[in-house]
Amino acid sequence: MRGSDLLGLPVVDVSGAVLGPLRDLRIDGDERDGRLTVRWLVVGGREWAHRFGYIDGRTRGPWLLERLLRGSSDSAVAVAASAVAQWGPDQVLLSEPAGAAAVPVETAARTW
Amino acid sequence: MSPDHRSTRSLRLDLLDQQVLDGTERPVGRVDEIELEAGQDGTLAVTGFRLGGAALGRRVGGAVGHAMTGTCRRLADDEASPLLPIESLKDWSPRLTLHRALSELPEVAGLERWLGKHVVSRIPGGGDARV
Amino acid sequence: MSTSKLFSFTLGTLSAIGGFIDIGDLVADALVGARFGLRLAWVTVLAVVGIMCYAEMSGRIAAVTKRPAFDLARSRLGPRYGLVALVGAFLVTGLLVMAELSGIAFSFQLLTDISYLFWVPVAGLVVALFLWALPFEILERIYGIVGLSMLVFVVAVWQLHPDWGHLWHSATTPSPTPGETWPIYAFLGITLVGAQMTPYEMFFFSSGGVEHGWGPRSFAEMRTNVIVGFPLGGLLAIAIQAVALVVFYPAGIQVEHITQTVLPVVVALGKVGLAFAAVGIFAATFGATMETLFATGYDIAQYFGWSYGKLQPPAQAARFTAVTASLLFVSVALALTTLNPIQVTIVAVVFSAMLLPLAFLPVLLVANDHVVMGQYRNGKLSNAIGVVTLGVSCLISVAAPVLLVYTRGGSG
Amino acid sequence: MTAALWYLVWPPRTQAGYTHQAQQTIGKFRSQVATARLWGRELDRDHTFLATASVGLDEMETDATNTLDQFAAYQPPAGQEPMRTEVTTLGDAVVTDLGELRIAARQGRTATVVRKAKRLGDLLDRIDTTTSDVSS
Numbered sequence: 001m002r003g004s005d006l007l008g009l010p011v012v013d014v015s016g017a018v019l020g021p022l023r024d025l026r027i028d029g030d031e032r033d034g035r036l037t038v039r040w041l042v043v044g045g046r047e048w049a050h051r052f053g054y055i056d057g058r059t060r061g062p063w064l065l066e067r068l069l070r071g072s073s074d075s076a077v078a079v080a081a082s083a084v085a086q087w088g089p090d091q092v093l094l095s096e097p098a099g100a101a102a103v104p105v106e107t108a109a110r111t112w
Numbered sequence: 113m114s115p116d117h118r119s120t121r122s123l124r125l126d127l128l129d130q131q132v133l134d135g136t137e138r139p140v141g142r143v144d145e146i147e148l149e150a151g152q153d154g155t156l157a158v159t160g161f162r163l164g165g166a167a168l169g170r171r172v173g174g175a176v177g178h179a180m181t182g183t184c185r186r187l188a189d190d191e192a193s194p195l196l197p198i199e200s201l202k203d204w205s206p207r208l209t210l211h212r213a214l215s216e217l218p219e220v221a222g223l224e225r226w227l228g229k230h231v232v233s234r235i236p237g238g239g240d241a242r243v
Numbered sequence: 244m245s246t247s248k249l250f251s252f253t254l255g256t257l258s259a260i261g262g263f264i265d266i267g268d269l270v271a272d273a274l275v276g277a278r279f280g281l282r283l284a285w286v287t288v289l290a291v292v293g294i295m296c297y298a299e300m301s302g303r304i305a306a307v308t309k310r311p312a313f314d315l316a317r318s319r320l321g322p323r324y325g326l327v328a329l330v331g332a333f334l335v336t337g338l339l340v341m342a343e344l345s346g347i348a349f350s351f352q353l354l355t356d357i358s359y360l361f362w363v364p365v366a367g368l369v370v371a372l373f374l375w376a377l378p379f380e381i382l383e384r385i386y387g388i389v390g391l392s393m394l395v396f397v398v399a400v401w402q403l404h405p406d407w408g409h410l411w412h413s414a415t416t417p418s419p420t421p422g423e424t425w426p427i428y429a430f431l432g433i434t435l436v437g438a439q440m441t442p443y444e445m446f447f448f449s450s451g452g453v454e455h456g457w458g459p460r461s462f463a464e465m466r467t468n469v470i471v472g473f474p475l476g477g478l479l480a481i482a483i484q485a486v487a488l489v490v491f492y493p494a495g496i497q498v499e500h501i502t503q504t505v506l507p508v509v510v511a512l513g514k515v516g517l518a519f520a521a522v523g524i525f526a527a528t529f530g531a532t533m534e535t536l537f538a539t540g541y542d543i544a545q546y547f548g549w550s551y552g553k554l555q556p557p558a559q560a561a562r563f564t565a566v567t568a569s570l571l572f573v574s575v576a577l578a579l580t581t582l583n584p585i586q587v588t589i590v591a592v593v594f595s596a597m598l599l600p601l602a603f604l605p606v607l608l609v610a611n612d613h614v615v616m617g618q619y620r621n622g623k624l625s626n627a628i629g630v631v632t633l634g635v636s637c638l639i640s641v642a643a644p645v646l647l648v649y650t651r652g653g654s655g
Numbered sequence: 656m657t658a659a660l661w662y663l664v665w666p667p668r669t670q671a672g673y674t675h676q677a678q679q680t681i682g683k684f685r686s687q688v689a690t691a692r693l694w695g696r697e698l699d700r701d702h703t704f705l706a707t708a709s710v711g712l713d714e715m716e717t718d719a720t721n722t723l724d725q726f727a728a729y730q731p732p733a734g735q736e737p738m739r740t741e742v743t744t745l746g747d748a749v750v751t752d753l754g755e756l757r758i759a760a761r762q763g764r765t766a767t768v769v770r771k772a773k774r775l776g777d778l779l780d781r782i783d784t785t786t787s788d789v790s791s
Contacts, residue, residue, distance in 0.1 A: 025148075031202075053614075132548060140549075172323050354707065502714055506690070510693070
């Protein structure tokens with residue numbers, strides 16, 4: 001499936017509750033041995049905040065711009081790829097309830 | 113927050129739209145689309161990527177996007193923006209470098225190839241297109 | 244530092260000067276000087292500070308990432324908004340190529356009294372041959388050094404023995420002259436910002452950095468170029484405003500032509516001054532034609548990821564070469580439609596001012612990207628000036644179209 | 656967008672609008688004549704090449720013609736015909752004088768250009784009187 005189709009799909013937990021749109025995928029592995037696997041899903045948060053790199057934590061500041069563009073910081077969550085039951089075609093279905101699967105993006109970001 | 117050197121990379125910020133160089137470090141295009149596949153064990157993996165206006169057009173969307181995709185489809189003799197498997201990738205740091213040179217990648221950057229061979233290299237001082 | 248290093252170091256800086264004055268300055272500064280004297284000089288000063296901040300940022304990004312400024316637009320704005328920025332930059336800079344080309348033709352006309360329209364294709368051919376045959380370093384040196392003859396405008400200020408108190412009073416009165424309205428004052432302020440803060444210079448500056456193989460160790464050279472080049476460009480702009488104030492304001496002369504821009508130099512220094520001014524205008528517009536032409540080519544090539552620039556033979560950057568050649572051809576044709584290049588310059592400069600946020604935002608974001616920049620990311624000063632400049636440019640992009648219409652393009 | 660374009664080309668209707676347009680037109684004539692006179696003076700002081708001066712003079716004549724045509728095209732509101740006549744006759748004088756200068760320059764007759772340029776002083780005085788008439 002195409003990456004651009006996947007991004008934006010609603011992420012739904014096992015009970016049918018929608019966590020939010022899929023905004024990004026964290027990829028692990030080494031391109032030299034041809035194995036690039038998805039480790040994390042990043043769900044929710046403003047698209048622009050993702051595009052500018054604020055949610056991912058790489059872009060920090062300038063202070064005013066970040067306040068304007070980032071929006072509420074707790075809106076984005078991370079979900080381990082292992083919690084996914086089905087990828088697409090029109091939603092990403094989790095195999096667990098949101099409470100168990102979702103982790104605040106800041107804590108997840110420390111390990112990715 | 114996260115340390116500056118990382119173990120995982122972002123599909124949106126590090127892979128999508130990333131600059132692609134051929135085996136001789138010559139820019140040939142950008143990652144216009146990424147292909148992923150879910151394996152039997154449920155894990156999702158990046159299996160390849162596409163270069164070219166046809167794939168880019170789909171992501172731009174709207175009338176302009178359709179025009180872009182349409183023209184590229186008509187221009188390409190075989191499939192427009194073909195899939196390059198992950199195995200063709202030599203290095204990703206942060207730019208993508210392919211193993212093979214452009215001359216060994218027949219389906220990539222057709223316009224560059226045609227213009228280089230038939231037009232620009234013919235002008236005195238134009239040099240060799242190496243395509 | 245060995246003498247040859249010092250020699251190339253100073254040449255690098257000197258060549259920066261030639262690139263900082265273009266037809267936008269020649270027209271806008273003279274026009275503003277004749278009407279408001281130095282009452283808008285503060286805008287030029289602030290614009291220089293703003294463009295210096297972003298030029299340094301994009302130069303630093305180019306040195307660290309080996310990728311020029313526009314390359315970032317698509318990675319940070321995404322393909323759709325990157326395309327909007329691309330089309331905007333293409334239209335504006337494309338218009339500027341036509342205006343700069345006409346500028347070259349005007350400089351020939353100044354000394355020959357043959358209509359500039361005759362000279363436009365000649366100028367186009369000269370630019371094409373120079374760009375095709377000569378490597379960049381040589382080109383930059385030529386129009387840089389020759390561009391120094393623009394300093395004749397600074398000499399002219401002294402030669403006119405102005406009433407310095409009056410000049411200082413004018414420079415420190417940020418308000419319209421009697422009989423002029425605030426909207427026109429604001430509109431001409433925006434044209435000055437557009438003339439001084441030109442994104443193509445930032446794209447060209449950073450792309451040049453990538454081609455010169457800048458790395459973190461070349462920060463010193465890069466910053467010297469910025470610290471010397473841009474302020475000197477600003478000084479020239481203010482000198483043009485000053486001579487226009489001294490000679491034109493009392494006589495009620497409104498500037499509409501390049502011949503009027505050089506008139507104060509004629510008054511001050513006679514034929515020698517005129518010759519220098521003509522050569523200076525040739526170098527400035529010649530350099531600017533190449534910069535706007537290549538900046539447009541860079542923008543497109545970097546959006547699509549093509550090879551570009553002059554590092555490899557043209558045939559190996561075929562799409563870039565084709566696009567640049569066709570843009571030059573279209574610009575010559577556009578100039579030959581006798582569309583008034585001065586009006587085109589004002590429109591191009593105002594629209595360029597409107598597009599500033601799209602050019603500045605990606606640069607500011609990447610300069611704060613810890614993964615990309617690491618220890619070389621923005622400090623507090625760059626961020627402070629960067630945010631203020633971005634904020635002002637957002638206000639301008641909202642106010643510019645309204646004022647353009649309301650003041651009927653400044654004639655109001 | 657259309658509203659903006661309409662506003663741009665909307666000719667003056669009101670009396671104040673017409674007067675403002677007249678003042679603008681006279682201001683342009685003053686600028687064109689003053690520039691031409693300056694070229695003449697610099698030619699006299701051998702400060703400029705004849706080629707450059709004739710380019711400058713030619714541009715001023717063309718501008719004056721355009722300025723006159725544009726103003727003449729406006730429909731004067733009732734009662735302001737005298738103002739129109741005064742400004743257009745002034746404009747005719749400006750176009751004629753600048754035309755003579757451009758012709759002399761193109762023929763290389765520097766002395767004639769200098770002499771005619773000096774006489775532009777009277778034209779500037781006439782512009783001053785018209786300015787006060789229009790604004791009173």
